[in-house]
Amino acid sequence: MQLTIQKMEVYYNNQLVGYLEMIDEDTIAFQYDTDWIKKGFSISPFSLPLSDKVYISNSPYFKGLYAVFNDSLPDGWGEFLIRRMLLRKKINFEKLSPLVRLSLVNQTGLGGLEYLPKQKKDQINETTDLDLIAADINKELNNRTDGLSLDNLYKLGGASGGARPKVHLKINNEEWIIKFAAINESSLVGIEEYKANILAKECGINVSEFKLFDSKLTKGFFGTKRFDRIGDKKIHVIALSSILETTHQISNLDYIHLFQVIQKISVNPDDLYEAYRRMCFNVLYGNKDDHGKNHSFIYDEVKKGYVLSKAYDITNTIDKLEHEMTVNGSGNPTEKELIEVQERMQLSKEKCLSIIENIKRVINNITL
Known part of the structure; x- marks a missing residue:
């Protein structure tokens, strides 16, 4: 295994996006490729606008990476497996640089970004039972x-x-x-x-x-x-928390942040009401695992802009004391906070009340 990588190329569907380079242990530079600047799109609309600038992140969370690249890295179960696999090879995961970790993911990460050089993987017999x-x-x-x-x-x-x-x-x-x-x-x-x-x-x-x-x-x-795959084509995805260069492991976001990001970057006029519908469902159904990595945007190449991704990780979380994302400042929101969001974001009161009543009806009456 290659344990030292100083430079790395970032690709999207076989198109060169740009370059990552280790400056020192905690500093990684990123620069777009000149052709991507002409023909591509910003892979992180607030942090990495299209330009020939050399970008260096000042985020305290991702060891020098911009959050959009950190999105490609596994967490939870995926990181657990990588740690166990490396332990068997007597390699300390903690000592691997972010670029080496990206090389382990290379073409298999979530979203559409790919990374070269990549680590060679052993050929194994795969079971799908x-x-x-x-x-x-x-x-x-x-x-x-x-x-x-x-x-x-x-x-x-x-x-x-x-x-x-x-x-x-x-x-x-x-x-x-x-x-x-x-x-x-x-x-x-x-x-x-x-x-x-x-x-x-x-x-x-x-x-x-x-x-x-x-x-x-x-x-x-x-x-x-997977909504980040259409046939053999990969779709670029970036989480809400990553757009804002923060980590989902800290409960520091509010649904207001989601609406504000939609207002700034979404090219889909229905996304504000789709987000409102998801917020209301999570509150009324009890899905408190609604952190900033469970809300994402995809780049729509037809519309030439970002739109909300499909909804995912929907479940009832009875053991959580509070929502991961607050609703107008409340970790245990009620309909009162849902209406406050409608008012604050200047959404249609009639439409939002209809959304709330429909969700209540479905949750109370559906037979599963």
Whole structure:
């Protein structure tokens, strides 16, 4: 494994976007390629506008990277797998520079950005039997190695984000993310997330396509179709927290920030009301895992601008005391705060009240 990388090229669908270079241990420079400046788009609309400037981040969170590049790195389950894989090779993950970490992800990260040079991966025999994968995940979570294929888990899920174990699989030439129960989680989490997505869809939310995959061990594994892939084409995605150069691991954002970013960058006039619908659903249904990385924007090459991505990571989080993102300053908001947001953002009162009433009706009346 190459443990020192000073320079790196960033690509998007085989087009050179720009260059990353280590200046010192905590400083990384980025510069767009001249052709990308002429033909491309800003990959981070506030922090990295299109220019020939050399950009150096002053963020305290990402070891010199701009947040848009940090978005490519796995966290949660994916980082857990990478750490375990490197430990087996006697490599300390903590000592790897951000560029080396990006080289491990190279072409498999979330979103559309790719990184060269890349690390060579061993060829392995891959299983796509979901029950066998679930058994391997359980062994890994419980530090058992009998019959475990860590290589297979790493290949299938090493680029994942989020806490829950998951794999990325191509099914009928479409790319899906399939989730499994974490340690101490009920085996019913799959069907619970499936029901939550049905509710959200019934409320009119633009949910990413989803389904419940069959299992002999549980009532099913929840899967969601990747919205950052259309056939063989990758789609550029940037999280709300990354647009604002902050980390989702700190609860420092409010839904007002989401609306303000939409006003600044979205080319979809319906996005303000889509965001309002998602906010209301999360409050009324009890999805408090609504941090800044669970709201994202994609670059729409047809509309030549950013739009809200499809909704994802929708679930009921009864164990959380407060919402990760406050609603007009409240961590435990009610309809009062929802109306305050409508007033503050000067949205149509009639339309917003209709959204609230529809969500209440669906949540109270739908039979699953």
